[in-house]
Amino acid sequence: MAKKTNRSVLMQGNEAIAKGALAAGIDFFGGYPITPSTEIAEIMSEELPKIGGKFIQMEDEIASISSIIGASLSGAKAMTATSGPGVSLMAEGIGFAKMVEAPCVVVNVMRGGPSTGSPTKPSQADIMQARWGNHGDAPAIVLYPNSVLESYQLTIRAFNLAEKYRTCVIVLSDEVLGHMREAVTLPNMKDVNIINRIKPNIPPEWYKHYSKNPKYISPFASYGEGYRFHVTGLAHDEYGFPTNRADETQELMDRLKEKVTHNLDDIIQVEAYRMEDARSVIFAAGISSRAAKEAVIKARKSGRKVGMLRPLTIWPFPDAILKKYMNNVRRIYVPELNQGQLINEVKRVMGSIWNYTNTKSHSIIPIQKNSGQLITPDEIVNIMKEKK
Amino acid sequence: MQNIPQKIVQGKYLRHKKNFPHVWCPGCSNGIVLGAIIRAMAKLEWKRSNTAMVSGIGCSSRMPVYVDLNTLHSLHGRAIAYATGMKLYKPQMNVMVVTGDGDATAIGGNHLIHAARRNIDITVVLINNYIYGMTGGQYSPTTPTGDKATTTPYGNLDPTFDICKLAMGAGATFVARSSAYHAIEANNFIRKGFEHKGFSLVEIISACPVIYGRLNKKGSPADMMRSMKKNVIPQKSYDKLDEKQRNGKMIRGILQDIDKPEYCEVYDELVQSLQNKKGNK
Structure with a gap:
């Protein structure tokens, strides 16, 4: 028995995200108030100055994302937290972070949209925004926890992935997940794996800020360390200087894509629950997966072979894992708090395996809600009964 | 460093890899301002590795690629916000922003006034050429009323910004204006802006002969x-003019130079006290 185990504490989801960021070694937070994410900024404003970190409330969300990218390029582990309307404003900056490969973390505590929508109600309608929010092609790494403890864990993981793959990583949460309280036992810090960016160990005159690397993970310097490099949102060469050359532009775009697609095993996490003999599957993420799990338990009690697949990494979408489990499955239920975002991805993946549109035996069934209320386990169970 | 020939000074601060010839048109003032910035840095003996130049989007914002510093060519209007993050995280770094009239006062106006309000130690060198040059000549918040631009074919209806007054109103602690013609003065003002502890803005009135000049028959x-x-013109000459004569005239000189607590220092004091x-305990 370890002498000192951390005590179980009652904690809110947003608090867990802030604690996770602090555990990951955050030293810069730039934010702007927005419901339902504000607690994260409030905790940061209290905690960061204590440890010499920097907190600043910027004049808007555009300035927030800009400030964290500026700090990140100077060497900071940087984060901002907002909700859907804020992410809309940050879209250009998120694309910039991906283009210039500045590690940073953006938390989106989702609320009802579009526009001002329902600020105090949960939603899962920003799943596609998290993928395609910025203009132009760029891969997205997006994580979505479903509990307070996991909010803590995945925030740490988001920082690790951002530092490792030099990109902007988005953590999705939602109003309920952000504000609900659960008893959690935080791990000892020595058990937490923290990844920091790899620093170059070559002389500055040899340094290339965007050098190619077979594993797509190359060392990179920060401003003010003697490696004077150029960063631009224009298409750029290995040194970071703007280029109009077709070969260099194609190479850049390929590398941005491949650094994610070549490391899917490292990035993707999926929880499989009671999938061993499942004939029906509930595919759910985030807060909806809590109801999904309960529905599996209930359905199993009445003898149905139901399982659940839950992506913790929403983007890149876990195509391979979905395919692996789907040989025996005939029905996929997709509960989500939107008008159909995850379900289209499931259809895209299953389309290559099933010809589900023409057969009665295979189907993908939406369970969708936009009212600002959660989907309940009973609602899922009842729909499963109808489909028998 | 005064005795070293100018060529060598400039050579030290410029990048030699594949970036020249530059993108600016013949007759553009941006090169004069780049020269002034380099001379100011050289005079203060700023270390290149400890100096950052941040820009947004536009003609003037292409400047960072030519200087051998920590350089960031960021998003349209956002240079000051990026610089704020850099400066707050690494206060020991010298951070300057090079921007234009459209970049800083239209799309980036919000960041300009709030950085001025915070009094964060950033020097903004604002090259005011009265026009959006990079996109081919649309009117900006400083295009004089009545002037032609590609989006004001009947003459500009908008009243204009006085950028220096805007910065002073927002709380900037060092504000100066000069022009590309008054190159030595511009050079000195930029140096003083660099030396100033707190937010400083140096507006350099500049010429865009190829686009603004041609559209408005400026020769x-x-x-x-x-x-x-x-x-x-200087304040003194301006004061001598009557209302009618003042039309189209701008005051050059140091318009504001006061001491106020600097943002990063105030933040550090908070950290120390905590x-x-x-x-x-």
């Missing part, structure tokens, strides 16, 4: 230089 680059000489508290 050759030399003619535009002459008009800068005539129209950008850590002392912790130590006392």
